[in-house]
Amino acid sequence: MTFPLTGAFLAGRLRDHLDHDDLAYIEDLIDSVEEHGDGVRLAESGVPTEKSQLLIEGFVFRTIETDKRRFIVGIHVPGDFIDLHGFALKELDHTLVSAGAVKLGLVPHERLEAVMSESPDIARAMWFATLLDAAIHRKWIQTLEQLDAPRRIAHLYAELHERLDLVGRQVPRALRTPFTQLDLADMCGVSAIHANRAVGKLRELGIGEIRRGDLYTDDWDALKQYARFDPSYLYGRGALKVQDDWR
Numbered sequence: 001m002t003f004p005l006t007g008a009f010l011a012g013r014l015r016d017h018l019d020h021d022d023l024a025y026i027e028d029l030i031d032s033v034e035e036h037g038d039g040v041r042l043a044e045s046g047v048p049t050e051k052s053q054l055l056i057e058g059f060v061f062r063t064i065e066t067d068k069r070r071f072i073v074g075i076h077v078p079g080d081f082i083d084l085h086g087f088a089l090k091e092l093d094h095t096l097v098s099a100g101a102v103k104l105g106l107v108p109h110e111r112l113e114a115v116m117s118e119s120p121d122i123a124r125a126m127w128f129a130t131l132l133d134a135a136i137h138r139k140w141i142q143t144l145e146q147l148d149a150p151r152r153i154a155h156l157y158a159e160l161h162e163r164l165d166l167v168g169r170q171v172p173r174a175l176r177t178p179f180t181q182l183d184l185a186d187m188c189g190v191s192a193i194h195a196n197r198a199v200g201k202l203r204e205l206g207i208g209e210i211r212r213g214d215l216y217t218d219d220w221d222a223l224k225q226y227a228r229f230d231p232s233y234l235y236g237r238g239a240l241k242v243q244d245d246w247r
Contacts, residue, residue: 008079012166058102100178149198154227179213
């Protein structure tokens with residue numbers, strides 16, 4: 001990969017429309033690299049921040065904790081700026097937690113300030129990244145409203161499969177994650193017991209088996225059809241695919 005730290009940023013979408021100088025500029029934004037193990041709180045709700053973090057490897061949860069209960073309201077994959085909107089807001093309304101081992105590139109906010117004045121195209125790409133986060137969040141709300149628990153879990157893995165594929169992380173038969181059954185429950189807004197039953201339902205239907213967070217399937221198309229998954233909201237394929245005239 002030409003850009004080892006930022007090569008997955010917006011891959012399959014706006015990245016395809018940025019020139020080499022733009023991509024080199026984005027790579028140079030990284031000030032330092034950190035690696036963390038599982039369960040590390042990478043940014044705390046309500047705590048001022050002076051940097052944004054690009055996920056290079058691993059998964060990160062967005063979480064909200066209230067009344068001693070955790071809600072997972074988003075997942076980040078490699079190539080995502082996990083807290084880019086913290087540049088504008090300075091404080092987050094949620095907490096970011098590593099899910100398994102992660103590798104992060106840190107970008108001081110003063111470098112992002114320079115982007116605003118020096119490179120309108122890169123600034124627009126950063127803006128697009130935050131809007132993409134919002135599109136994914138809206139889809140999660142929709143799935144909570146419209147799908148039952150087995151389909152919610154199927155949709156979760158269908159989305160991860162698509163997002164990883166867009167950034168060049170092809171998933172053949174097994175999508176490997178560090179997620180626990182409790183994580184799945186907290187993502188789908190159900191109890192651990194209901195999550196366990198939902199996982200069992202997918203196995204009974206023969207479209208997917210989840211073991212220790214890893215989903216195994218011989219037919220991704222069947223799983224996505226069952227989940228009623230439409231990838232358009234990810235802006236990489238379908239009706240909302242980023243066009244050549246995005247500038």
